[in-house]
Amino acid sequence: MNESRSLTARPALLEIERRRHDSRSFTALVWRRLRREPTLLTALAVVVAVILMAILAPHLAPYDPTQVAPQIRLAPPGIAGHVLGTDELGRDALSRLIWGSRISLIVGIVPVVLSALGGTAVGLVAGYYGRLDQIITRSLDVLFAFPAILLALAIVSTLGPSIYNAMLAITVVAIPSFARLVRSLVLGLRQRPFVEAAQSLGAGTRRILWRHILPNTVSSVIIYGTFETGKTIVFAAALSFLGLGVRPPTPEWGAMLSEGRTVLANAWHVATIPGLAIFLVSLSFNILGDGLRDALDPRQTM
Numbered sequence: 001m002n003e004s005r006s007l008t009a010r011p012a013l014l015e016i017e018r019r020r021h022d023s024r025s026f027t028a029l030v031w032r033r034l035r036r037e038p039t040l041l042t043a044l045a046v047v048v049a050v051i052l053m054a055i056l057a058p059h060l061a062p063y064d065p066t067q068v069a070p071q072i073r074l075a076p077p078g079i080a081g082h083v084l085g086t087d088e089l090g091r092d093a094l095s096r097l098i099w100g101s102r103i104s105l106i107v108g109i110v111p112v113v114l115s116a117l118g119g120t121a122v123g124l125v126a127g128y129y130g131r132l133d134q135i136i137t138r139s140l141d142v143l144f145a146f147p148a149i150l151l152a153l154a155i156v157s158t159l160g161p162s163i164y165n166a167m168l169a170i171t172v173v174a175i176p177s178f179a180r181l182v183r184s185l186v187l188g189l190r191q192r193p194f195v196e197a198a199q200s201l202g203a204g205t206r207r208i209l210w211r212h213i214l215p216n217t218v219s220s221v222i223i224y225g226t227f228e229t230g231k232t233i234v235f236a237a238a239l240s241f242l243g244l245g246v247r248p249p250t251p252e253w254g255a256m257l258s259e260g261r262t263v264l265a266n267a268w269h270v271a272t273i274p275g276l277a278i279f280l281v282s283l284s285f286n287i288l289g290d291g292l293r294d295a296l297d298p299r300q301t302m
Contacts, residue, residue, distance in 0.1 A: 014290065043287035050281055054102040061095040065251045074267040077146070087256070087270045088263050096251040097273060103122045103252045104278070107163060107245070108233035111170035116225045116266050118171070121177020124209055126179065127186025140176040148173045149238065156244040163252075166245045170232055181224055185217045230285030237278050 013239040053060060062081075069090030077085040077093075084093035126136040143151070157170035189195060190213065198208050237254030246252040248259075252275040260271025 032079055037212055037291055040287060040291035043284040043291070046280060046284040047288060050101055050284075051105065054105050057098050061092075061098045063092040063095040065091060065096040065099040066249045067091060067095075074263060074270070076267070081128050084273055085267070085269050087259065088267070091249075093269065093273055096160050096256060097253075097277060100251040100253045100256055100274065101277070103163065103246060103250065104133050104233055104236065104254070104281070107170070107236035107252075110227055111174060111236075112225050112228045112232050114167075114171045115174035115228075116221055118129050119175045119180075120182050120214075120221055122175065122179040123182025123217075124186055124214065127183040128205070128209060128213070133183075136179070140179055143173075145178045149235070152235070153241065153242070153244065156239060161244045161247065163246045163250075166239045169239070170235055173235075174228060174232065177228070178221065178224065181220060185220055186213055189213050189216055211279060223289055224286055226289030226292055229283040230289070231279055233285070234278060234282050275301050 067129070069086065071090065072079070072082070072086050073088055075082055075089040075090075077083065079085060082092050082094070082098065087093055122136060122140075126133045146154075151168075152169040153171050155172060156165050159165040159168070195208060195212055198212055203212075231253040236245060237252075237257065239259040240252050240254030243258070246255055248255065256274040257271050257278070260267070260269075260274065264271050
């Protein structure tokens with residue numbers, strides 16, 4: 001009895017071990033390709049550094065980001081105790097930059113993850129079920145008819161300015177892009193021989209979508225999501241710049257940029273520093289997405 005069970009379980013164990021080996025080999029291949037580009041490694045280092053800065057903000061920030069000190073307002077960078085100077089209320093610019101990274105990353109990453117999950121689900125249904133494709137596609141076209149920033153502004157204005165409503169608006173705006181991407185992938189994948197083979201063997205629709213089609217869309221979704229993260233950080237900063245995101249005195253790069261523009265002539269650093277942070281992080285995510293696209297492309301040579 002035990003021998004027969006072991007013989008039955010052996011193929012399953014071999015399959016699990018093969019998948020683990022393929023996963024390790026694929027990860028090693030991607031890492032080798034990433035290491036070839038110094039620019040890509042620099043972008044990756046910037047992203048990792050900003051993520052660590054956001055996580056360790058309570059330990060890295062030298063001051064309370066909301067602490068007001070009118071006697072040193074608009075102090076230039078390099079003043080004793082304030083490396084990046086102070087803003088119009090005397091708050092330490094470095095502390096606000098560090099704490100602002102946490103909110104900027106949350107507002108930039110969470111909507112992308114939510115929209116990727118929602119868009120993938122919608123795209124799978126639209127691409128595989130022909131009867132629903134027209135309905136879903138036309139609904140997406142309606143959303144695409146509105147400029148993304150105007151649609152987000154309309155949603156936030158209706159719900160009220162807050163960080164959560166800004167994240168909701170960005171998620172709603174981004175879902176159609178992910179859905180259209182996944183739908184186009186599914187339309188091609190469902191005609192592939194391995195899907196037809198699964199259908200001929202009696203595999204159900206749920207199993208085909210979950211085990212055969214979805215895994216072949218993940219890499220494209222990750223790549224597109226990386227690009228979207230950079231864009232979303234700028235998008236969220238724009239909402240905060242317009243007063244529709246986080247509320248003062250919460251530090252956030254877009255809000256800091258908006259506050260600094262009123263004193264730009266007298267204290268350039270108040271607006272320039274958060275503006276450069278937005279630019280650098282967004283650019284790094286775009287470079288990282290471009291590198292991932294090349295690294296995850298199976299047509300690339302080793």
